[in-house]
Amino acid sequence: MARDDNKPGDGGKPMNLPGAEQKSASKALSTALRNTYDSVLNEPVPQRLTDLVARIRAEEERRRKRDN
Amino acid sequence: MQAVEHPPTSAALAGMLEENLPALRAYARGLCGNPTLADDLVQDTVLRACEKLDTFDRDRPIRPWLFAILRNEFLQDARRSWRRMELTEAICDRELLTDATPESCSDARRMLEMVTALPVDLRESVSLVLGLGFTYEEAGEVCGVPAGTIKSRVSRARSALVASFEERAAGRTPTAA
Numbered sequence: 001m002a003r004d005d006n007k008p009g010d011g012g013k014p015m016n017l018p019g020a021e022q023k024s025a026s027k028a029l030s031t032a033l034r035n036t037y038d039s040v041l042n043e044p045v046p047q048r049l050t051d052l053v054a055r056i057r058a059e060e061e062r063r064r065k066r067d068n
Numbered sequence: 069m070q071a072v073e074h075p076p077t078s079a080a081l082a083g084m085l086e087e088n089l090p091a092l093r094a095y096a097r098g099l100c101g102n103p104t105l106a107d108d109l110v111q112d113t114v115l116r117a118c119e120k121l122d123t124f125d126r127d128r129p130i131r132p133w134l135f136a137i138l139r140n141e142f143l144q145d146a147r148r149s150w151r152r153m154e155l156t157e158a159i160c161d162r163e164l165l166t167d168a169t170p171e172s173c174s175d176a177r178r179m180l181e182m183v184t185a186l187p188v189d190l191r192e193s194v195s196l197v198l199g200l201g202f203t204y205e206e207a208g209e210v211c212g213v214p215a216g217t218i219k220s221r222v223s224r225a226r227s228a229l230v231a232s233f234e235e236r237a238a239g240r241t242p243t244a245a
Contacts (some may be wrong), residue, residue, distance in 0.1 A: 025230045030198050036179040037199035040094040046107055049089055052114055057082035 081121060084130050085114055091131075091200055092138055098195035099142045101184035109145070113138040132209035139192060139210055146188070182232060186225055193221035194229075 092113060096106035116137050124133055183191055183199075189211075196207040197218060204215035204222075211218065 025233065026226055029226060029229055029233070032179055033183070033194065033198045034201075036176040036183075037094045037098070037195070039176040040097050040180075041090045043090070043093070045089050045093065049093075049107065049110060049114070050086075052111060053082050053086045053089070056085065056114070056118060060082055 081118065085117065085134075088131060088134055089114075092134065094200060095135060095192075095195055096138060096142070097180055098183050098199055099139075099188070099192060101180060109138060109142055112141050116141060129206075132206050135196070135210040136212070143188075182229055183225075186228060190221050190225035190228065193218050194225035197222045198226070 089110065092110045093106060096109040096113075097103060100106050100109060113134065117134060120137065124130075183194060186194065192211055193207060196202040196210060197204065202210070204218045207218045208215040
Protein backbone atom coordinates (compact mmCIF):
# COMPACT_ATOMS: atom_id res chain seq x y z
CA MET A 1 0.00 0.00 0.00
CA ALA A 2 1.24 3.44 -0.82
CA ARG A 3 2.30 5.74 1.95
CA ASP A 4 1.89 9.46 2.08
CA ASP A 5 4.43 11.59 3.89
CA ASN A 6 2.24 14.68 4.19
CA LYS A 7 5.28 16.88 3.77
CA PRO A 8 5.02 20.64 4.17
CA GLY A 9 4.30 22.23 0.84
CA ASP A 10 2.64 19.07 -0.37
CA GLY A 11 -0.85 20.10 0.53
CA GLY A 12 -0.37 21.80 3.87
CA LYS A 13 -1.66 20.99 7.32
CA PRO A 14 -4.55 22.28 9.33
CA MET A 15 -3.26 25.39 11.04
CA ASN A 16 -4.60 24.54 14.46
CA LEU A 17 -3.00 21.15 15.02
CA PRO A 18 0.52 20.69 16.37
CA GLY A 19 2.73 18.35 14.37
CA ALA A 20 2.40 15.32 16.62
CA GLU A 21 -1.38 15.65 16.85
CA GLN A 22 -1.61 16.19 13.12
CA LYS A 23 0.41 13.04 12.46
CA SER A 24 -1.76 11.08 14.88
CA ALA A 25 -4.99 12.40 13.35
CA SER A 26 -3.68 11.71 9.86
CA LYS A 27 -2.81 8.14 10.79
CA ALA A 28 -6.19 7.62 12.41
CA LEU A 29 -7.85 9.01 9.33
CA SER A 30 -5.97 6.57 7.11
CA THR A 31 -7.09 3.70 9.31
CA ALA A 32 -10.69 4.90 9.30
CA LEU A 33 -10.65 5.25 5.53
CA ARG A 34 -9.18 1.81 5.03
CA ASN A 35 -11.73 0.28 7.41
CA THR A 36 -14.51 2.10 5.58
CA TYR A 37 -13.48 0.76 2.19
CA ASP A 38 -12.85 -2.68 3.65
CA SER A 39 -16.43 -2.72 4.88
CA VAL A 40 -17.64 -2.13 1.31
CA LEU A 41 -15.18 -4.70 -0.04
CA ASN A 42 -16.62 -7.26 2.36
CA GLU A 43 -20.23 -6.61 1.41
CA PRO A 44 -21.89 -9.32 -0.66
CA VAL A 45 -21.88 -8.39 -4.35
CA PRO A 46 -25.46 -7.71 -5.53
CA GLN A 47 -27.14 -10.46 -7.49
CA ARG A 48 -27.63 -8.27 -10.55
CA LEU A 49 -23.85 -7.86 -10.88
CA THR A 50 -23.04 -11.52 -10.35
CA ASP A 51 -25.80 -12.39 -12.84
CA LEU A 52 -24.27 -10.01 -15.36
CA VAL A 53 -20.84 -11.61 -15.01
CA ALA A 54 -22.44 -15.04 -15.29
CA ARG A 55 -24.04 -14.01 -18.57
CA ILE A 56 -20.68 -12.75 -19.84
CA ARG A 57 -19.08 -16.05 -18.84
CA ALA A 58 -21.81 -18.03 -20.62
CA GLU A 59 -21.37 -15.90 -23.72
CA GLU A 60 -17.61 -16.48 -23.63
CA GLU A 61 -18.24 -20.21 -23.37
CA ARG A 62 -20.60 -20.17 -26.33
CA ARG A 63 -18.09 -18.18 -28.37
CA ARG A 64 -15.23 -20.48 -27.41
CA LYS A 65 -17.17 -23.59 -28.40
CA ARG A 66 -18.24 -21.99 -31.65
CA ASP A 67 -14.64 -20.98 -32.49
CA ASN A 68 -13.36 -24.46 -31.68
CA MET B 69 -7.17 -7.48 -3.08
CA GLN B 70 -5.25 -9.56 -5.58
CA ALA B 71 -5.29 -8.04 -9.03
CA VAL B 72 -5.15 -10.17 -12.16
CA GLU B 73 -2.19 -8.77 -14.02
CA HIS B 74 -2.21 -10.02 -17.58
CA PRO B 75 -5.37 -11.48 -19.03
CA PRO B 76 -4.29 -13.92 -21.71
CA THR B 77 -7.53 -14.13 -23.62
CA SER B 78 -10.99 -12.69 -23.71
CA ALA B 79 -12.16 -15.94 -22.16
CA ALA B 80 -10.66 -14.74 -18.89
CA LEU B 81 -12.69 -11.54 -18.84
CA ALA B 82 -15.54 -12.82 -16.68
CA GLY B 83 -13.12 -14.06 -14.04
CA MET B 84 -11.21 -10.80 -14.01
CA LEU B 85 -14.41 -8.81 -13.70
CA GLU B 86 -15.66 -11.04 -10.93
CA GLU B 87 -12.43 -10.67 -9.00
CA ASN B 88 -12.51 -6.89 -9.26
CA LEU B 89 -16.21 -6.36 -8.55
CA PRO B 90 -15.83 -5.64 -4.81
CA ALA B 91 -13.10 -3.04 -5.36
CA LEU B 92 -14.97 -1.49 -8.28
CA ARG B 93 -18.02 -1.17 -6.04
CA ALA B 94 -15.96 0.45 -3.28
CA TYR B 95 -14.37 2.91 -5.71
CA ALA B 96 -17.76 3.76 -7.21
CA ARG B 97 -19.23 4.24 -3.74
CA GLY B 98 -16.46 6.68 -2.90
CA LEU B 99 -17.04 8.59 -6.12
CA CYS B 100 -20.80 8.96 -6.17
CA GLY B 101 -21.71 8.33 -2.55
CA ASN B 102 -24.90 6.39 -3.17
CA PRO B 103 -24.87 2.57 -3.02
CA THR B 104 -27.50 2.02 -5.69
CA LEU B 105 -26.03 4.54 -8.10
CA ALA B 106 -22.57 3.12 -7.41
CA ASP B 107 -23.75 -0.35 -8.42
CA ASP B 108 -25.34 1.13 -11.55
CA LEU B 109 -21.93 2.61 -12.31
CA VAL B 110 -20.24 -0.77 -11.83
CA GLN B 111 -22.80 -2.42 -14.08
CA ASP B 112 -22.13 0.15 -16.80
CA THR B 113 -18.40 -0.40 -16.31
CA VAL B 114 -18.72 -4.15 -16.78
CA LEU B 115 -20.70 -3.70 -19.99
CA ARG B 116 -18.26 -1.07 -21.26
CA ALA B 117 -15.28 -3.32 -20.49
CA CYS B 118 -16.85 -6.04 -22.64
CA GLU B 119 -17.34 -3.58 -25.48
CA LYS B 120 -13.81 -2.20 -25.21
CA LEU B 121 -11.97 -5.46 -24.68
CA ASP B 122 -10.45 -5.32 -28.14
CA THR B 123 -8.78 -2.02 -27.25
CA PHE B 124 -7.18 -3.42 -24.10
CA ASP B 125 -3.38 -3.66 -24.24
CA ARG B 126 -2.67 -7.16 -22.99
CA ASP B 127 0.82 -6.16 -21.93
CA ARG B 128 -0.71 -3.83 -19.36
CA PRO B 129 -2.26 -4.76 -16.01
CA ILE B 130 -6.03 -5.09 -16.04
CA ARG B 131 -6.87 -3.31 -12.80
CA PRO B 132 -6.03 0.29 -13.80
CA TRP B 133 -7.79 -0.27 -17.12
CA LEU B 134 -11.01 -1.36 -15.42
CA PHE B 135 -10.92 1.44 -12.86
CA ALA B 136 -10.22 4.01 -15.57
CA ILE B 137 -13.34 2.82 -17.41
CA LEU B 138 -15.37 3.26 -14.23
CA ARG B 139 -13.87 6.71 -13.69
CA ASN B 140 -14.71 7.76 -17.24
CA GLU B 141 -18.26 6.49 -16.87
CA PHE B 142 -18.63 8.46 -13.65
CA LEU B 143 -17.26 11.66 -15.16
CA GLN B 144 -19.51 11.34 -18.20
CA ASP B 145 -22.51 10.85 -15.94
CA ALA B 146 -21.44 13.74 -13.74
CA ARG B 147 -21.27 15.97 -16.79
CA ARG B 148 -24.80 14.93 -17.64
CA SER B 149 -25.69 15.85 -14.05
CA TRP B 150 -28.09 13.03 -13.51
CA ARG B 151 -26.11 10.64 -11.43
CA ARG B 152 -23.75 12.66 -9.32
CA MET B 153 -24.53 12.68 -5.62
CA GLU B 154 -23.88 16.20 -4.40
CA LEU B 155 -23.64 16.75 -0.67
CA THR B 156 -24.86 20.18 0.26
CA GLU B 157 -23.52 21.86 3.33
CA ALA B 158 -26.89 21.39 4.98
CA ILE B 159 -26.76 17.65 4.43
CA CYS B 160 -23.22 17.54 5.81
CA ASP B 161 -24.24 19.49 8.87
CA ARG B 162 -27.20 17.24 9.48
CA GLU B 163 -25.45 13.95 8.85
CA LEU B 164 -21.95 14.37 10.20
CA LEU B 165 -21.23 14.28 13.88
CA THR B 166 -20.21 17.65 15.23
CA ASP B 167 -17.90 16.00 17.74
CA ALA B 168 -16.46 13.47 15.29
CA THR B 169 -12.79 12.60 15.37
CA PRO B 170 -10.98 10.22 13.05
CA GLU B 171 -10.77 7.78 15.96
CA SER B 172 -14.48 7.90 16.67
CA CYS B 173 -15.64 7.90 13.08
CA SER B 174 -16.18 4.19 12.71
CA ASP B 175 -19.35 4.59 10.73
CA ALA B 176 -18.55 3.75 7.13
CA ARG B 177 -21.45 5.72 5.74
CA ARG B 178 -20.39 8.95 7.40
CA MET B 179 -16.79 8.43 6.35
CA LEU B 180 -17.85 7.89 2.74
CA GLU B 181 -20.00 11.00 2.90
CA MET B 182 -16.99 13.01 3.97
CA VAL B 183 -14.98 11.58 1.09
CA THR B 184 -17.82 12.30 -1.32
CA ALA B 185 -17.89 15.91 -0.18
CA LEU B 186 -14.32 16.39 -1.45
CA PRO B 187 -13.68 17.71 -4.97
CA VAL B 188 -13.62 14.89 -7.51
CA ASP B 189 -9.86 14.93 -8.08
CA LEU B 190 -9.15 14.58 -4.36
CA ARG B 191 -12.01 12.14 -3.88
CA GLU B 192 -10.80 9.68 -6.50
CA SER B 193 -7.20 9.90 -5.34
CA VAL B 194 -7.96 9.29 -1.68
CA SER B 195 -10.35 6.47 -2.59
CA LEU B 196 -7.79 4.65 -4.69
CA VAL B 197 -4.69 5.16 -2.53
CA LEU B 198 -5.92 5.32 1.05
CA GLY B 199 -9.15 3.39 0.60
CA LEU B 200 -8.14 0.65 -1.80
CA GLY B 201 -4.37 0.49 -1.43
CA PHE B 202 -3.42 1.42 -4.98
CA THR B 203 0.13 2.64 -5.47
CA TYR B 204 0.53 6.25 -6.58
CA GLU B 205 1.61 4.94 -9.98
CA GLU B 206 -1.48 2.73 -10.35
CA ALA B 207 -3.79 5.52 -9.24
CA GLY B 208 -2.06 7.88 -11.66
CA GLU B 209 -2.70 5.43 -14.47
CA VAL B 210 -6.39 5.28 -13.56
CA CYS B 211 -6.71 9.06 -13.39
CA GLY B 212 -4.41 9.87 -16.29
CA VAL B 213 -1.98 11.98 -14.24
CA PRO B 214 1.57 11.48 -12.91
CA ALA B 215 2.13 9.65 -9.63
CA GLY B 216 3.39 12.88 -8.06
CA THR B 217 0.08 14.57 -8.78
CA ILE B 218 -1.75 11.73 -7.04
CA LYS B 219 0.56 12.03 -4.05
CA SER B 220 -0.13 15.74 -3.81
CA ARG B 221 -3.88 15.19 -4.12
CA VAL B 222 -3.87 12.52 -1.43
CA SER B 223 -1.99 14.83 0.87
CA ARG B 224 -4.46 17.66 0.24
CA ALA B 225 -7.41 15.32 0.72
CA ARG B 226 -5.96 14.00 3.94
CA SER B 227 -5.39 17.53 5.23
CA ALA B 228 -8.90 18.56 4.24
CA LEU B 229 -10.47 15.59 5.99
CA VAL B 230 -8.40 16.03 9.14
CA ALA B 231 -9.21 19.77 9.15
CA SER B 232 -12.86 18.95 8.72
CA PHE B 233 -12.78 16.64 11.73
CA GLU B 234 -10.93 19.26 13.72
CA GLU B 235 -13.28 22.07 12.76
CA ARG B 236 -16.34 20.01 13.49
CA ALA B 237 -14.94 19.06 16.85
CA ALA B 238 -14.51 22.77 17.52
CA GLY B 239 -18.10 23.41 16.41
CA ARG B 240 -17.23 25.36 13.30
CA THR B 241 -18.47 24.89 9.77
CA PRO B 242 -15.85 23.03 7.74
CA THR B 243 -14.17 24.94 4.98
CA ALA B 244 -14.11 23.71 1.39
CA ALA B 245 -11.21 21.46 0.40
